[in-house]
Amino acid sequence: MTLSFSNLLGSGKLFSIRGGIHPDDQKHLSSETAIETMPMPTLLRIPLQQHIGAPAEPVVAKDDIVKKGQLLAIGRGAVSAAIHAPTSGRVIAIGRFIAPHPSGLPVATITIRPDGKDEWCDLPAPLDLEEASPEEIADRVASSGIVGMGGATFPSSVKLNLRKRFSLQSLVINAAECEPYLTCDDRLLRERSDDVADGIAFMARALGVEDVIIAIESNKPAAIAAMKASAAKIPAKAQVVAVPTRYPMGSEKHLVQTLTGKETPSRGLTADIGIVVHNAATAYAIHRAVRFGEPLISRILTVSGRGITRPANIEVLVGTPIADIISHCGGLVDEPRRLLLGGPMMGQPIANVRAPVVKGTNGILALSESETRRDEVMPCIRCGSCVNVCPCGLTPLDLHSRIRNEELQGAVDIGLLDCVACGSCSYVCPSNIPLIQSFNYAKGKLTVQQRTKHRQEETKRLAQQREERMEKIAAAKREAMAKRKAEKEAKKKRDAEKKKLAAEAAEAADAPAKDEATPKPKPQTEAAEQ
């Protein structure tokens, strides 16, 4: 099943990657509907953590009136992102609200009641491509709260600043969109390719690279054509490459290997081999930030699946409740078997439809019975399909059996931590084994174990230090005691000698002739001692 290809597509030679699958992409459900905007929701719930890294720190208070684009919370620390008001209105609560996460646990959230005016605050001045310095561009991206919009939500400014630590050659724009159902990047490239190209030009300038590759899966010919026309406007050498339609082509390291033949070292970054990868939607957000000063307050997402009445691509404000978006799309056809945030391969179940969408939400899917996996799990029959499709060269069946036996270290030894959780193995498994669930369980457990181990080591270290300190104190005490004891004894001795001397002196007075020479030194010693 290991298909290999080194076909010539687009303009450059492509390289083969290992494994991968061809899931039923179902993109036709929404690919022909143009991007639309939604009416203003009645409430916006804006979580303070929509990115990888530390949560943002609120700079507004309850009952503050905010304008559209106004800063709500600033990023804390090196890896964090600012958060802005998606519209004008009043901050009605700063508290905890259901997170867009399978746990549905509450997270710190700012709630805004829109005033309906949608009034912008004063925005920073536009930047000029020729004049802006790399620092200015990266700073603007940071202050606009832009994060990786493919779903990873890593703060983009941190990635734009990689030029300081690495010598970079190329910028790869990931528009593969390999997840089935999702069409938001496809629509974006088809409708706003000039804007995306402009964003890419700024990114290339910020990174200081002269070579740009825009990678689009071959199943999106319209997007490829549109992007080819717009790429000419990028000052750096930019080429649009149609990559084979194969999941997980959008996995950053695999995409880089397909395009350049270079393999990113395990546990490393693509920057290690001189390449930075950004998502196409991120490029669009950067275009808005540098050209108009607009922070990241909205995004395009796909609402699809057989369980949705009217599949669509919608530009929504960050913080819009999932339920509002679903009802905008005509509601659910039936009770869906799975309701997901993201694609069917790596997306996560929605615990509560009152949760908001965030910067990294690229899709809302309502999947019916026929679109989801069945529940029944059979024993592994060792067919090896998982080994054949794993793009990372792992042996998922072995990983699973080791994890089942709680041999976590054994699983790490055969590459558990190199798994990118793409789900290809679980997708092809005839026994329907939830392999990714098993791997996630093991990764989570390892993290807990490491934390516990770290804590134990810390405790041990502190206890040891305390012991040493106590030992020192005790030693000092013992020393002092010994000194005192010695002094006491010396005094005793002196007293005894004094007595003796006195007795001798008395004796000598009685018989002075008896030993004329001896008493002489004694008064001397006595004097010295005193």
Add this chain to the structure above:
Amino acid sequence: MSIQAVISGPHAHSMSSVTRVMLLVMVALFPATAFGLYRFGWPAINLFVITIVAAVLFEIACLSTAKRPIAKHVLDGSAVLTGWLVAMTLPPWAPWWIGVLGSGIAIVIGKHVYGGLGQNLFNPAMVARVMLLISFPLHMTTWVLPAPLGSAGAPSFLEGLEITFLGTGKFDAVSSASVLGHVSTELGRGLALDTILPKTFSYSQLALGQVSGSLGETSAVLILAGGLLLLATRTITWAIPVSILAMTALLATIFNFIDPARYPDAVFHLTSGALMLCAFFIATDYVTSPSTTAGQLIYGASTALLIFIIRTWASFPEGVGFAVLLMNACTPLIDHFVRPRVFGRNRSGKPLAVAAGDGK
């Protein structure tokens, strides 16, 4: 570890299933089986049905003893397939109890003693074949010349029941040695191949299965067709069949070149005995073969080597059963040592070095 509710992706699935895999293998086996049943007539049909029914009954008995869900596992089709494969390897006119015993050995000792589906170390059908061959050498090597259904010498339905349940009796006259057995015996008598072979059969007969032999092994061409179907549907991968066939052909050609009078050529080896069945249906058993392509190549080539050694120099004329069992025992070892290279790491598992001029 307990999995409460599935919350991790992927939420989509290829919709393949164990049942689907088993059914595909059965479909692929069908042409060769149907041909075998036609060629060997009613006794073969009786034996085939009895063996499969017995396999399913043994499966039910084991599952209920182990208190495992019966419907779920019987419907997965693995027991039917195991019974089917056991029947394929039996002499077509063997008595009923050979089939029942074969299924019992395969299902109980070969499979459930190890823990059921997916847990067995050895190929259940081969365990059954080898145990039967060693325990009942006479019954397991009594071959008959094909007498197709409806032909003059073929037993009727009632005569077929008589053969299967009461012994072969008056049909003794048609018994004949299998091709491999015949060649082995004649070579033992010091005859040269060029005098043995033309007397008994032609290559086209051998390939098409117009010779005596096991129920389902005789038609190399039809088995090959089934095997190609398995490859086309991606039920099996190319590595095991190709390595077995290529290695056998290579060894046969080399030795045939050294002494054509003593060592049969590649075509003879590929078309005779259970080799084709082994290459596509027996050695490719998922559970008992390595799961990586490199491992499968090692496994297939080694199996072929053992088959060739046993066929050529050992006392048994056919070596498929023994060779497969021996290599099954090596499978865990092969799987432990032969793994694909992990992305971003070198063969020894260390992260790749950053090439000079790149990155930092």
